[in-house]
Amino acid sequence: MSRVAVVTGAGSGMGVAISQHFAARGDRVALLDVNGDAVEEVTQRLRDGGAEAISCQVDVSDRRAVFAAIETVRTELGAVEIIVTSAGIEAFVPFLEISPESWEHMMAVNLTGTFNCLQAVVPDMLAGGWGRIVTISSSSAQSGTKNMSHYVASKGGVIALTKALAVEYAPRGITVNTIPPGFIETPMVHRPIEAGLLPSMEELIARAPVGRAGTPDDIAAACAFLCSEEAGYITGQLIGVNGGWYL
Numbered sequence: 001m002s003r004v005a006v007v008t009g010a011g012s013g014m015g016v017a018i019s020q021h022f023a024a025r026g027d028r029v030a031l032l033d034v035n036g037d038a039v040e041e042v043t044q045r046l047r048d049g050g051a052e053a054i055s056c057q058v059d060v061s062d063r064r065a066v067f068a069a070i071e072t073v074r075t076e077l078g079a080v081e082i083i084v085t086s087a088g089i090e091a092f093v094p095f096l097e098i099s100p101e102s103w104e105h106m107m108a109v110n111l112t113g114t115f116n117c118l119q120a121v122v123p124d125m126l127a128g129g130w131g132r133i134v135t136i137s138s139s140s141a142q143s144g145t146k147n148m149s150h151y152v153a154s155k156g157g158v159i160a161l162t163k164a165l166a167v168e169y170a171p172r173g174i175t176v177n178t179i180p181p182g183f184i185e186t187p188m189v190h191r192p193i194e195a196g197l198l199p200s201m202e203e204l205i206a207r208a209p210v211g212r213a214g215t216p217d218d219i220a221a222a223c224a225f226l227c228s229e230e231a232g233y234i235t236g237q238l239i240g241v242n243g244g245w246y247l
């Protein structure tokens with residue numbers, strides 16, 4: 001069955017692979033990202049492959065823009081049945097150097113951005129009596145990570161929000177799960193490596209229990225399953241996709 005799926009952060013990294021997986025199985029996909037050029041390029045590739053896909057440039061922390069984008073999705077593709085919230089930002093700053101402004105910005109994008117997107121689409125799922133929500137959190141919120149306390153706190157909030165919504169919407173046919181990724185090779189990992197804020201890729205791989213970095217497709221495969229018909233009895237769960245970094 002073809003569903004309408006929204007993917008945020010679809011202009012880069014795992015959001016690209018998640019969109020590709022939905023398109024490949026025949027879903028109609030709306031790709032949202034603050035980087036309009038990047039997300040349009042990804043969307044065009046999906047269309048070239050025969051998919052029904054649209055792109056929307058939107059900052060997830062801008063509530064009005066999110067609601068306007070979802071209204072466009074409804075008009076062009078139909079009521080939203082699936083959402084994966086992959087949009088996010090990272091930063092590496094010692095706790096005492098985090099300014100109130102950067103704390104607020106981190107929360108605005110990673111946590112409030114998730115809140116905005118979910119509030120915009122849940123009414124469609126309630127009306128249809130079916131929905132699949134996957135939030136992308138972080139294994140750092142399970143393990144703790146130094147110099148990322150604002151990021152880790154925002155992702156901890158995403159995990160808690162996921163559990164709360166799972167309970168609230170379980171009787172309404174909507175499942176809500178979170179994938180806390182660990183060490184997935186995307187620009188978000190390359191940026192801090194190049195800035196000397198993380199060890200080299202070789203060192204990270206040497207520490208990884210499975211002996212390799214995760215790929216965006218590793219995340220997308222788990223997402224596709226959680227958003228399938230068959231996953232209807234799985235809700236409120238943290239499905240770790242981390243190659244054994246955190247058990």
Ligand code: NAD
Pocket residue numbers: 008009010011012013014015032033034035038058059060061085086087088089090109113136137138139140180181182183184185186187188189
């Ligand atoms: P990425 O940087 O490649 O992609 C993130 C995307 O989000 C980008 O396209 C960016 O433009 C978009 N984005 C950023 N701010 C936005 C905003 N305000 N509104 C809309 N879009 C915005 O990173 P990625 O690794 O693909 O990360 C995807 C998600 O996975 C993020 O939420 C990240 O925190 C999480 N994560 C990644 C890893 C990892 O190892 N890569 C680990 C844990 C968690």
